Amino acid sequence: MSGPLDGFKIIEFAGLGPAPFAGMMLGDMGAEILQINRISDNASANSEGKAHDIMCRGKQLVAIDLKKEEGVRLTLKLIKSADALIEGFRPGIMEKLGLGPKICLKENPKLVYGRMTGWGQEGPLANLAGHDINYLALTGALNSIARKGSNPTPPLNLVGDFGGGGMYLAFGLVCALIETSKSKMGQVVDAAMVDGVSSLMTMIHGLMSEGVWEDNPASNFLDTGSHYYDTYKCSDGKYVALGAIEPKFYNALAHILGLDPVSSVEQQMDKSRWAKLKKEISAIFLTKTRDEWCNIMENKDVCFSPVLTITESYQHPHIRARKTFLENGSRVEPAPAPRFSRTPGQITDNQKRDTSLEFLRQWGLNGREISFLLEK
Numbered sequence: 001m002s003g004p005l006d007g008f009k010i011i012e013f014a015g016l017g018p019a020p021f022a023g024m025m026l027g028d029m030g031a032e033i034l035q036i037n038r039i040s041d042n043a044s045a046n047s048e049g050k051a052h053d054i055m056c057r058g059k060q061l062v063a064i065d066l067k068k069e070e071g072v073r074l075t076l077k078l079i080k081s082a083d084a085l086i087e088g089f090r091p092g093i094m095e096k097l098g099l100g101p102k103i104c105l106k107e108n109p110k111l112v113y114g115r116m117t118g119w120g121q122e123g124p125l126a127n128l129a130g131h132d133i134n135y136l137a138l139t140g141a142l143n144s145i146a147r148k149g150s151n152p153t154p155p156l157n158l159v160g161d162f163g164g165g166g167m168y169l170a171f172g173l174v175c176a177l178i179e180t181s182k183s184k185m186g187q188v189v190d191a192a193m194v195d196g197v198s199s200l201m202t203m204i205h206g207l208m209s210e211g212v213w214e215d216n217p218a219s220n221f222l223d224t225g226s227h228y229y230d231t232y233k234c235s236d237g238k239y240v241a242l243g244a245i246e247p248k249f250y251n252a253l254a255h256i257l258g259l260d261p262v263s264s265v266e267q268q269m270d271k272s273r274w275a276k277l278k279k280e281i282s283a284i285f286l287t288k289t290r291d292e293w294c295n296i297m298e299n300k301d302v303c304f305s306p307v308l309t310i311t312e313s314y315q316h317p318h319i320r321a322r323k324t325f326l327e328n329g330s331r332v333e334p335a336p337a338p339r340f341s342r343t344p345g346q347i348t349d350n351q352k353r354d355t356s357l358e359f360l361r362q363w364g365l366n367g368r369e370i371s372f373l374l375e376k
Contacts, residue, residue, distance in 0.1 A: 003030020
């Protein structure tokens with residue numbers, strides 16, 4: 001396996017959303033990922049149980065009964081060979097299983113122990129259930145994503161689970177692995193979605209402190225308040241997206257649409273003009289289909305793009321040219337990102353996964369122990 005993380009061995013305890021996403025990101029970059037499934041959760045984890053789970057791509061799977069002493073013992077033996085660990089349970093669950101950070105770091109002092117939760121390992125809400133929408137709600141991010149007079153709109157589960165969750169966990173693990181290479185000491189990485197989402201909002205907090213952002217949705221230049229950063233409906237019911245923030249792009253857009261150009265940033269940012277101009281632009285875009293507008297604007301510097309469906313995006317010339325999506329077996333999936341010039345990442349077809357568990361010998365298990373796991 002190639003990639004910048006080639007040679008690193010990471011244990012991932014099976015879960016939902018952000019934790020396996022972090023494992024996938026690290027695996028895409030060449031790390032060897034061993035996903036441990038609890039017997040009660042997925043008795044078929046050793047075979048084809050997760051063959052179609054994209055976030056399991058490239059991972060080796062093993063099912064272990066963590067409620068039994070022998071299962072915990074074998075798991076700790078595997079952890080001795082790992083560089084890092086990923087778990088996404090509520091605080092205290094790993095400790096109850098006998099696999100908390102104190103025990104694991106005692107077994108492997110260089111271990112980087114990654115913990116993924118929504119609320120964090122401590123705080124008044126730490127032990128309560130929640131999902132992406134809840135973490136966004138508490139950080140102010142969700143309230144900021146709403147059109148005037150409408151309910152806040154969850155951006156799928158992209159911002160909390162994956163942007164503020166899995167990606168921050170992956171970043172934290174790599175940072176800790178770099179530090180461990182110098183100190184020869186492991187540590188715990190506490191990745192909380194409320195922290196990650198708040199960090200993603202850094203620019204907005206900065207704009208608020210400068211007095212140029214209102215803490216009121218649909219009142220600002222990036223939250224559909226302005227006429228030049230929004231989506232517009234076309235005559236065929238499809239949509240286009242505009243992001244002409246800079247004056248030179250805005251003036252080019254105004255010229256194409258037949259609007260009066262602005263002579264200064266102050267004019268463009270004059271909120272008293274936004275509602276009227278938004279109505280004018282809405283009426284203009286309704287005169288043509290989305291594809292007709294693409295023919296007019298797609299190759300011009302006006303920060304324009306069609307709003308595509310997921311399946312439409314597969315066929316867009318730019319997406320195809322960059323090979324942003326790849327065919328892996330019978331499915332289409334996103335390619336590893338980001339891209340490296342010398343040590344590129346790669347994906348592996350889950351159908352080719354080793355189900356014999358012989359790979360566990362490289363993790364320190366012997367034949368008898370492997371046979372024990374296969375029997376389960």
